[in-house]
Amino acid sequence: EDKVVQSPLSLVVHEGDTVTLNCSYEVTNFRSLLWYKQEKKAPTFLFMLTSSGIEKKSGRLSSILDKKELFSILNITATQTGDSAIYLCAVQETYSGAGSYQLTFGKGTKLSVIP
Amino acid sequence: KAGVTQTPRYLIKTRGQQVTLSCSPISGHRSVSWYQQTPGQGLQFLFEYFSETQRNKGNFPGRFSGRQFSNSRSEMNVSTLELGDSALYLCASLRGGQQYFGPGTRLTVL
Numbered sequence: 001e002d003k004v005v006q007s008p009l010s011l012v013v014h015e016g017d018t019v020t021l022n023c024s025y026e027v028t029n030f031r032s033l034l035w036y037k038q039e040k041k042a043p044t045f046l047f048m049l050t051s052s053g054i055e056k057k058s059g060r061l062s063s064i065l066d067k068k069e070l071f072s073i074l075n076i077t078a079t080q081t082g083d084s085a086i087y088l089c090a091v092q093e094t095y096s097g098a099g100s101y102q103l104t105f106g107k108g109t110k111l112s113v114i115p
Numbered sequence: 116k117a118g119v120t121q122t123p124r125y126l127i128k129t130r131g132q133q134v135t136l137s138c139s140p141i142s143g144h145r146s147v148s149w150y151q152q153t154p155g156q157g158l159q160f161l162f163e164y165f166s167e168t169q170r171n172k173g174n175f176p177g178r179f180s181g182r183q184f185s186n187s188r189s190e191m192n193v194s195t196l197e198l199g200d201s202a203l204y205l206c207a208s209l210r211g212g213q214q215y216f217g218p219g220t221r222l223t224v225l
Contacts, residue, residue, distance in 0.1 A: 031212075032212060034213070034214070036216075041156075041203070041218045041219045042119075042205065042217055042218045042219060043205070043216045044216070045213055045214070045215065048212060048213055088158065090158075091125040100163050100170045100197075100211050101148065101158065101163065101214065102147065102148070102160050102163060102170035102173070102214060103148070103150075103158075103160060103170050103207075103214060104160065105150075105157055105158040105159075106157070107157045108157060
């Protein structure tokens with residue numbers, strides 16, 4: 001059973017549209033939730049969320065976490081073709097003693113922005 | 116500051132062979148994690164090293180192993196390669212809870 005579930009799996013929008021990507025999780029010892037953007041190879045870091053209700057923003061991208069309902073959303077406003085990528089959600093758990101920072105990833109949302 | 120580097124970038128092997136992949140973390144970062152990415156399974160955690168010690172290991176067979184050196188560089192090894200080992204292998208350098216990924220090594224097993 002998947003611990004991190006992203007939806008939708010794929011999305012096609014037109015330039016200028018606003019999109020909302022979803023990530024729900026079910027882990028025992030939550031530490032943080034991270035969003036990454038993957039275009040060709042290496043996932044690039046977008047946000048790290050640890051507290052509920054505090055929105056993180058970077059340009060046209062924003063994200064928020066709800067620790068009670070166990071989900072996060074990533075919003076992209078005024079989309080551009082350069083936003084086309086796979087967006088990955090990952091959760092870090094707290095492992096007592098070991099101090100590990102293992103990430104558990106969702107399958108990703110493939111976003112395609114057409115002109 | 117230079118990013119995470121991985122070598123080689125591409126590799127083609129045949130079944131039964133073994134392979135070693137290398138990762139150099141961002142300067143000053145002491146923790147390195149490895150992930151396997153396939154179209155079907157997505158990104159899956161392999162192992163994590165900190166100061167030359169394996170701190171955590173994912174659910175992979177014993178054919179997958181790794182190590183970290185005193186300069187924080189890390190290697191992972193896969194023995195007796197299988198077709199299903201074809202994947203993008205990503206290394207991540209960790210600091211402050213954030214993981215910074217390298218470009219990956221694309222392994223193809225024929």
